[in-house]
Amino acid sequence: VVAVLPLGGVQGDNRASHLAAASAELQTATPLFSFSVMSDLHIISSDPVSQLLLRQALVDHHTLRPESKLLVLNGDLTNGSESDYRSLMALLSRQPHAPVQATMGNHDYYGVWRTPDGKMDYTKMNPSWGSAKAVALFDRVWGYDKPYHELVVEGDRFLFLSGEAY
DSSP states (O other): OOOOOOOTTOOHHHHHHHHHHHHHHHHHSOOSOOEEEEEOOOBOTTOHHHHHHHHHHHHHHHHHOTTOSEEEEESOOBSSOHHHHHHHHHHHHHSOOSOEEEEOOGGGGGGGGBOTTSOBOTTSOOTTOOHHHHHHHHHHHHTOSSSOEEEEETTEEEEEOOOSOO
């Protein structure tokens, strides 16, 4: 909830009571629009703990904010492999949540560090993987044309920005 409290000219005890009244009003007011942001999910297909934590976060979120109109997943969703994205999408398909929009973070490009046997080696880049493949995978999984996009929800405009290269 974003609120502007006009306190100009309100002094001393009157200011405190004005703030208390405004705070009480905000706590009882129904939000005009509710959306939520989750960041740094780091879902890895071979890591059941990361998946359990997201599952519980989605349950908690739905319990606390069932009226949320939008769930923004803000970068570092995975470690950049197709199997990680499959795990993420499977989790999202099994839990109730608001419509999702996503952005890429640096970890979503980490396929560049993956060796042919699936392990991570941060000392050398995988020559068969690069930023273009990471973006293409992200766009394909989410159904986007590009890693940045715009969305209008109930007249409110959202811009989702992702880097296009690692």
